[in-house]
Amino acid sequence: MSATDQTDTGGAALRIEGLKFRHAGGGPGWLIDVASLRLGAGEQMLLTAPSGAGKSTLLQLIAGLMDPQEGTVEVAGQEVHALRGAARDAFRGRRIGMIFQTFQLLNGFTALENVELAMMLGGIGAGERRGRAAELLRQLGIERPEAEPERLSVGQQQRVAVARALACGPKLVLADEPTASLDPETAAGAMDVIQESCRAAGAALLCVSHDPAMGARFARRERLGGGVRAAAGV
Template sequence: MPLLTVQNLSKAYGPHRVVDVPAFALEAGAQVALRGESGSGKTTFLHLIAGILAPDAGRIELAGREVAALGEAARDRLRAETIGYIFQTFNLLQGHTVLENVELGMAFGRGVDRAHAEALLKRVGLGDKLGHYPRQLSTGQQQRVAVARALANRPKLVLADEPTGNLDTRNSREALALIREVCRENGAALLLVSHDEGVLGQFEQVQDFAALNQASVP
């Protein structure tokens, strides 16, 4: 039984169909990259999987539960407990410290575990930055906070949306290696979307989003 299955999933904005995916599956612990250009609908696809957006039609089953059939509160709870999301822009709260950013992510899931938050931040090389604010960190360090926050609730699935898009080549390579390693250590599946061939080339499993998404067919 795959961790994630998608069937006949569709989403449109007005007359413009963005996502039309007949079938997709992801096994527990797998690490898969989706190749897609900007504007191809891959971010919308991740948002649908995460329950951030509601589909127009179709079925998303995650860890044995149908996401689209849940009410908003139940969907939020499933996302908090089952999914870690790494955004391209990091989405860190500027008025909170590094440690508080990770703890706030925990607050929406199983509850705050300061020892676990500190251990994760040490694992990503930020053990001496717990009291710093995002503005005091380099871009690469902010990405590491985002990785720690995404893993804080011990998710079964990590979604990564162009997670290295704001990093230089060296930091991009290091961040990607870190994301993959921490996911393996925590037993989390990883679904990453990118248009960067340097990123995609580091994955053993790469799928073209255009081949999955019939909305991309003229």
């Protein structure tokens, strides 16, 4: 078993220790300063913070898209930043799903292809991709998987984005302001889909949002404070 395949199946989906980050030339203080944070397998947590507090940066650090100056991030037992280059990217593709505020679905690709693409990059064999993607979209209630996302309703687009995030059976789903561009009714529906889908897939969900109304949906809530220091409890 390679290093990238190591997973802590019985333990935390996410473990952060002493994570510190600031942009180059970004001043003396830390933008991200998380002393310790643990998210159990299948657990769901809301992380709130005002705009500009570094929520998205934290998610990118967790996903291994950025390197911290200090600290460690473990996803499913694998220290993300210990992996280099393509190995880290492959790990991200397989173990971490991401959902964005504006969905970030690819134009020119059908809903099915958007999901298949994630599976291809996540290393799922060509033979099983189409069937799995179609089934996933069916489960999420996508009526026209062969349609391009821009021809689908906003709610359906959100579901395709969720399907893509769950395509490779991730241990952790990172949702970045997933409802910020939706009206309250659609937002509620979208959050239902995200939370239920993650629950069904057994994936932990870390949702960042500045929307206080989201609080009621999560049993566990933490606040990333002031852009200088955050200490989320274990």
